[in-house]
Structure formats: structure tokens, C-alpha cells
Amino acid sequence: MAAPLADQLDIVIPTIRNLDFLEEWRPFFQPYHLIIVQDGDPTKKIAVPEGFSYELYNRNDIERILGDKAWSISFKDSACRCFGFMVSKKKYIYTIDDDCFVAKDPSGKPINVLEQHIKNLLSPSTPFFFNTLYDPYREGTDFVRGYPFSLREGVTTATSHGLWMNIPDYDAPTQMVKPKERNTRFVDAVMTIPKGTLYPMCGMNLAFDRELIGAAMYFGLMGEGQPIGRYDDMWAGWCTKVICDHLGVGCKTGLPYVWHSKASNPFTNLRKEYKGIFWQEEIIPFFQNVTLSKTCTNAEECYIELADKVRKGLGHIDPYFSKLADGMIAWIEGWRMLNPAKTA
Numbered sequence: 001m002a003a004p005l006a007d008q009l010d011i012v013i014p015t016i017r018n019l020d021f022l023e024e025w026r027p028f029f030q031p032y033h034l035i036i037v038q039d040g041d042p043t044k045k046i047a048v049p050e051g052f053s054y055e056l057y058n059r060n061d062i063e064r065i066l067g068d069k070a071w072s073i074s075f076k077d078s079a080c081r082c083f084g085f086m087v088s089k090k091k092y093i094y095t096i097d098d099d100c101f102v103a104k105d106p107s108g109k110p111i112n113v114l115e116q117h118i119k120n121l122l123s124p125s126t127p128f129f130f131n132t133l134y135d136p137y138r139e140g141t142d143f144v145r146g147y148p149f150s151l152r153e154g155v156t157t158a159t160s161h162g163l164w165m166n167i168p169d170y171d172a173p174t175q176m177v178k179p180k181e182r183n184t185r186f187v188d189a190v191m192t193i194p195k196g197t198l199y200p201m202c203g204m205n206l207a208f209d210r211e212l213i214g215a216a217m218y219f220g221l222m223g224e225g226q227p228i229g230r231y232d233d234m235w236a237g238w239c240t241k242v243i244c245d246h247l248g249v250g251c252k253t254g255l256p257y258v259w260h261s262k263a264s265n266p267f268t269n270l271r272k273e274y275k276g277i278f279w280q281e282e283i284i285p286f287f288q289n290v291t292l293s294k295t296c297t298n299a300e301e302c303y304i305e306l307a308d309k310v311r312k313g314l315g316h317i318d319p320y321f322s323k324l325a326d327g328m329i330a331w332i333e334g335w336r337m338l339n340p341a342k343t344a
């Protein structure tokens, strides 16, 4: 079984359930190191299937390691996964939910998500001009007529956003209106999200270049004690996209697919999401108009400047956003504490 970049990529899994799903992934995941972020009750024992290389962190570990910055890592929300991004020492991260399984392509072949995500990350992105035949670097396709030759080299890819068969990542209102809707459509495409365009980044099946954009992959303050949930990955997606646009690197979406098996409770989800549903109508224009200084030349510097802009630009909506801006700073302080070499 192909295991590209096995020594350069960590798999981060947030879990409040169990890790039984790893048995199905074993052929693809066993060569890689796992970073498991155990949410909820730290006294609960999470069994890791035999044969996997892993490190496991629970809430006590997060408090011990981050000390007075631990509050920036959410509790009782999948946002806790970003702690795994922080403690990893690898160049690449893949993160997956524990209710995602191996999907099959239309020929019935099991999909090796890591192989496809790594292909996406190692091939260039084209954020400055849209190629209508999708990924021009893929075998059997190319740039179409009229595509500027000066742009055909493309730029470095920072993120690879995979999709989901079966249970789609719908918000609560959509889930409530369409409880039985399942995604049965396999679209054989990867495309770069154009510069200046935001997207709803889902954390269920996501890979990224940790050295390039990891410092901006903070999943915010969600879950217990917070007025909002299930906007963790959305927040990280908005922040990382504006920073990728500023740095001139790309974000891709499309292949690979996972099979998402569990529909979370729409009523619980509505309670978590409802403030986000109307707040985002102000948040999105903020991110669409935010600009970062030319002096910001890496994700950390961009993120610190963005935190200040969040405090000034969104603080009027709710005091939560000032706290979130503080959380963004605490996150970067934690990041720098655990990743000193890169900062230097």
C-alpha cells in the first residue's frame, strides 16, 4: 500500500467517542503517526487499536503543556483538534473525524485519502486564473486555450479540502429540512479556490502544509462555555483563506472523498450554530474586505495582525469576538512555545 510522505505527515484525530474506525483505515493509515486529541472526560480510557504509532493527549495534557494558554483550546467541541496541529513536528497534517470511513470510487476501488491529499498538496494551485478543465496538473488534462502562459507554473498549495459521501456536512437548518438527504454524487475533480473567494472549510477530511499555514489553523473558541459551536472549521477556513491569498499560495477542494457515517443531532447542532448563522452575515464581509500589511510575510505574522483586526472589526457584534481575538493571540503564543525553531 502506497504511504507517501509517511515520515513527514501526522494524522490528527479529535475524539469524544472511540477509535474503532481506524480498523477500516489500517491499510492506509498504519504507516503514519497518529496524534489523537481526546476530548471530554480525561479519565475515560480511549483504546487505540494495536499496531499504530500514536501520541494521545487529553484535557489534562493540554492544561499541563499549555498552562495559561490552555484556555484557547476548546473543550467539548471538535475544535480541540487544533491542539494536535500545534504539537506535531511534521511538515504536513491530515485531520479526519472518527465517524469517517473509507469511501469507494465509482469503480468500487477504496479511496486512499492520504495519497490524493498529498498529490493535491505537492502539485501547484492556480488561484489567480480559473482553469475550466479543473486541475491542470492531473494526468490526462492540462490548461485550456486562453490560459495565460505566465500563470501556468502555478503557486504552492497550502490546503487540500476533501469531501464526503453519504452524510454531507450540512448546517442544522438544512439537516432539519432534508433529514434523509445523502450525498451519492462522486465528482471526479480537484480545483483551486480562486483568490479573493472564501469557502466553508470542513475539518472532517482536511490536509494542509503545517509549516506554511499551520499557525493560522486555529479552530477558535467553541463548545463548553462558548456562545457558539460548529463554526470551528469555518473560522479556521476564513482566516487561512485570507492569509493564503495574502501570501500568494493556494487552497484546493474536491477529491478525495471519505464516507461520513454519522449524522449529528440537528437540534443539538442548531443550538450550537444559531448565533453563527446570523453573525456570519457580518463576519463574511469582514473577511472579504480584510487586507494584511506587506510586512506580514508568514502565517504567524499574518495571524497576529488578523487578530487585531478581528478585535477592531468584529468586537461590536458581541464581546465574544474580543475574547476570540485574545484566543488567537494565546494560540500563537502556544504555537511559538512548541515550535521555537521555526519562529527563530
Ligand SMILES: O=c1ccn([C@@H]2O[C@H](COP(=O)(O)OP(=O)(O)O[C@H]3O[C@@H](CO)[C@H](O)[C@H]3O)[C@@H](O)[C@H]2O)c(=O)[nH]1
Pocket: 013, 014, 015, 016, 017, 038, 039, 040, 075, 076, 077, 078, 079, 080, 096, 097, 098, 099, 169, 202, 203, 204, 223, 229, 230, 231, 232, 233, 262, 263, 264
Ligand atoms: O464535543 C465533541 C464532539 C465531537 N468531537 C469529535 O469531533 C469529530 C466530529 O464530531 P461529529 O462527527 O459528532 O460532528 P459532525 O457534525 O459530523 O462534524 C462536522 O461538523 C464540524 C463541527 O465542528 C466538524 O468539524 C465536522 O467534522 C468526531 O471525531 C468527534 O469524535 C469532539 O472531539 N468533541
Ligand SMILES: [Mn+2]
Pocket: 097, 099, 260, 261, 262, 263, 264
Ligand atoms: Mn460526523
